[in-house]
Amino acid sequence: MPVIRSIKGHEILDSRGNPTAAATVTLDDGTTGWAAVPSGASTGTHEAVELRDEDPRRYGGKGVLKAVRNIESEIAAAAAGKDAADQKALDEAMIALDGTQNKSRLGANAILAVSLAAARAAANSQGVSLFRYLNPAGPYSLPVPLLNILNGGRHAANSTDFQEFMIAPVGAPTFSDALRMGVEIYHSLKSLLKKLGYGTNVGDEGGFAPSLRSNAEAIEVIIKAIEKAGYAPGRECAIALDSAASELYREGRYVLERENRALSSAELIEFYAKWAADYPIISIEDALFEDDWEGWKALTARIGHKVQLVGDDLYVTNIKRLKRGLAEKSSNSILIKLNQIGSLTETIATIEMAHRAGWTTIVSHRSGETEDTTIADLSVALATGQIKTGAPCRSERTCKYNRLLAIEAELGAEARYTGAAAFRIS
Numbered sequence: 120m121p122v123i124r125s126i127k128g129h130e131i132l133d134s135r136g137n138p139t140a141a142a143t144v145t146l147d148d149g150t151t152g153w154a155a156v157p158s159g160a161s162t163g164t165h166e167a168v169e170l171r172d173e174d175p176r177r178y179g180g181k182g183v184l185k186a187v188r189n190i191e192s193e194i195a196a197a198a199a200g201k202d203a204a205d206q207k208a209l210d211e212a213m214i215a216l217d218g219t220q221n222k223s224r225l226g227a228n229a230i231l232a233v234s235l236a237a238a239r240a241a242a243n244s245q246g247v248s249l250f251r252y253l254n255p256a257g258p259y260s261l262p263v264p265l266l267n268i269l270n271g272g273r274h275a276a277n278s279t280d281f282q283e284f285m286i287a288p289v290g291a292p293t294f295s296d297a298l299r300m301g302v303e304i305y306h307s308l309k310s311l312l313k314k315l316g317y318g319t320n321v322g323d324e325g326g327f328a329p330s331l332r333s334n335a336e337a338i339e340v341i342i343k344a345i346e347k348a349g350y351a352p353g354r355e356c357a358i359a360l361d362s363a364a365s366e367l368y369r370e371g372r373y374v375l376e377r378e379n380r381a382l383s384s385a386e387l388i389e390f391y392a393k394w395a396a397d398y399p400i401i402s403i404e405d406a407l408f409e410d411d412w413e414g415w416k417a418l419t420a421r422i423g424h425k426v427q428l429v430g431d432d433l434y435v436t437n438i439k440r441l442k443r444g445l446a447e448k449s450s451n452s453i454l455i456k457l458n459q460i461g462s463l464t465e466t467i468a469t470i471e472m473a474h475r476a477g478w479t480t481i482v483s484h485r486s487g488e489t490e491d492t493t494i495a496d497l498s499v500a501l502a503t504g505q506i507k508t509g510a511p512c513r514s515e516r517t518c519k520y521n522r523l524l525a526i527e528a529e530l531g532a533e534a535r536y537t538g539a540a541a542f543r544i545s
């Protein structure tokens with residue numbers, strides 16, 4: 120049983136050029152594990168706290184030296200001598216040490232960096248891949264990649280109101296075929312946008328960010344890109360959205376600037392119902408505001424039988440909010456972001472509760488990412504069936520896709536691609 124000998128904290132940069140926290144855990148057998156924590160832009164109000172410094176002279180007050188100090192002082196002292204492979208005991212000790220509901224004292228970024236680095240160290244010490252360490256018995260499945268090929272909202276200025284237009288290659292036979300399809304459609308979209316006279320600069324997650332005339336035009340150009348790449352929209356490659364509607368919400372209405380209108384919750388639900396009837400949309404995330412519980416319930420009753428409805432800001436990977444969603448039938452799916460809750464143990468508990476209830480789960484990156492690839496292993500280990508990790512370009516996104524290719528190769532004949540079954544809707 121290798122125990123934790125020491126922990127180092129690091130202030131590193133994320134893909135937006137902002138500082139973020141990382142940690143290295145060293146065990147008494149000499150093995151190490153490193154992990155880094157990403158950072159969101161359209162963060163939910165109910166997320167665990169990302170601790171940042173107040174010193175305006177460093178990174179305009181956005182440094183994470185406080186979190187790093189907490190890793191190296193209090194957390195390191197509490198973790199020293201603990202079994203790195205007893206994830207639950209380690210995470211519970213850090214949560215108790217923090218002592219708050221939202222990890223605001225030590226920082227969810229500090230706690231999560233150590234939580235993940237300890238798991239990596241334990242896997243390295245056992246000489247196994249992280250996905251096998253997380254679930255030694257399997258079964259494993261390769262997720263459907265939800266590739267965000269058109270960025271808007273908080274992730275790209277002057278683009279669509281909705282934040283993410285993703286493609287889901289549900290009809291591919293394997294993960295590598297799905298990724299190839301996604302890449303071909305991404306390049307097909309680029310040439311189509313050029314031909315239409317739109318810009319092909321990219322947003323925070325690597326998707327194009329053109330100044331389109333309307334939100335519907337984004338869907339229409341993506342359908343054309345799927346066809347131009349030689350695939351059947353819907354059957355081979357479906358469309359998934361993340362509206363990030365909390366960012367559109369002003370005084371009880373949803374403001375669509377591109378379309379010069381502000382919709383009530385009921386009107387926006389009808390808007391989605393029409394889109395779901397007109398277009399091959401398989402999934403909508405954060406369709407409504409994070410506290411519009413009544414609206415979510417109505418939306419699920421209206422289109423939940425045929426569209427995956429995913430709560431991101433609504434649940435913030437928090438089991439308490441998920442329980443409310445399950446009781447009220449607020450949606451049929453949950454987005455999983457480790458840093459929304461701040462420990463590996465709590466994240467896994469949330470995924471398992473959702474699966475037990477028959478809901479789907481999507482493991483997700485953040486818009487500010489690092490080269491850490493933990494989410495790829497987590498999606499395979501827990502058979503979440505879907506992963507959201509941006510466009511197939513920019514290394515902080517492709518490292519997750521490349522890790523999934525490596526896992527597929529390691530599994531060989533055992534590798535299973537989830538495909539359309541991941542969505543569990545008719």
Ligand SMILES: C=C(OP(=O)(O)O)C(=O)O
Pocket residue numbers: 158159160161162163361363431483484485486487
């Ligand atoms: C990945 C997302 O963006 P962010 O990290 O900015 O919250 C999201 O909203 O799903």
Ligand SMILES: [Mg+2]
Pocket residue numbers: 361363404405431432454
């Ligand atoms: Mg989201």
